[in-house]
Amino acid sequence: MKDLIKGLREFQNSYVPQHKELLQELSHGQHPRVLFITCSDSRVQPELITQSDLGDLFVIRNAGNIVPPYGATNGGEGATIEYAIKSLDIQHIVVCGHTTCGAMKGLLQVGELEEKMPLVYNWLKHTEATRELVEEHYGHLAKSEKLSTLVAENVLTQIDNLKTYPSVRSHLHRNEVQLHGWIYNIVDGTVLTYDRANHTFVSIANSPYERPKASSLDDQGYGSSRLAQGQRDRIFRGSPAFYHR
Numbered sequence: 001m002k003d004l005i006k007g008l009r010e011f012q013n014s015y016v017p018q019h020k021e022l023l024q025e026l027s028h029g030q031h032p033r034v035l036f037i038t039c040s041d042s043r044v045q046p047e048l049i050t051q052s053d054l055g056d057l058f059v060i061r062n063a064g065n066i067v068p069p070y071g072a073t074n075g076g077e078g079a080t081i082e083y084a085i086k087s088l089d090i091q092h093i094v095v096c097g098h099t100t101c102g103a104m105k106g107l108l109q110v111g112e113l114e115e116k117m118p119l120v121y122n123w124l125k126h127t128e129a130t131r132e133l134v135e136e137h138y139g140h141l142a143k144s145e146k147l148s149t150l151v152a153e154n155v156l157t158q159i160d161n162l163k164t165y166p167s168v169r170s171h172l173h174r175n176e177v178q179l180h181g182w183i184y185n186i187v188d189g190t191v192l193t194y195d196r197a198n199h200t201f202v203s204i205a206n207s208p209y210e211r212p213k214a215s216s217l218d219d220q221g222y223g224s225s226r227l228a229q230g231q232r233d234r235i236f237r238g239s240p241a242f243y244h245r
């Protein structure tokens with residue numbers, strides 16, 4: 001706790017006086033343009049990894065960056081999504097998973113959790129579609145490779161779940177919101193983004209927003225992807241998201 005209080009003092013003595021105008025402006029209301037959904041994991045900090053400031057990101061965090069399908073719970077996720085879309089007019093939603101996610105490790109052995117951590121067990125049921133898909137289509141993979149696949153497929157499952165929300169679906173229909181799938185690598189800080197056209201995750205540097213105009217995607221290949229070639233060939237081919245996009 002001492003460290004937290006020391007941090008608070010530093011924030012008040014340093015950041016606050018340097019950002020008086022921003023704080024004053026934000027006191028009249030927030031206008032974030034991104035809803036960032038990620039894991040509660042302490043190694044993933046949305047504002048830090050995107051170098052965002054106060055007021056930039058509207059954030060949902062929970063174990064496994066899970067979006068329960070519409071109507072599945074009365075939890076805060078649904079209310080926060082609805083508020084983001086209807087009141088804040090959010091135009092981009094990022095679902096950001098991360099490497100070596102503890103929640104995804106739990107999903108790999110979910111049966112063992114039922115007695116030990118019943119609340120976690122119940123929570124992970126909201127992404128049962130991910131577990132079943134990976135067990136059925138990638139059951140032959142080694143444990144670490146299966147975990148990477150689970151992390152990636154889980155992001156796509158949550159994007160599918162977002163589409164079950166009437167507010168999201170309606171705004172998607174009018175092209176007023178875009179959904180993005182990211183995987184953050186906790187070892188080197190790199191981010192992969194879901195490339196819908198090629199049904200795979202690529203380095204964010206190869207995404208349409210950052211892709212250099214001078215060179216083509218073919219030239220760059222997917223060399224910067226964190227996934228092995230073999231895995232890239234196998235991954236996402238069994239995903240419902242793959243077939244319905």
Ligand SMILES: [Zn+2]
Pocket residue numbers: 039040041063064065098100101102103104
């Ligand atoms: Zn996690």
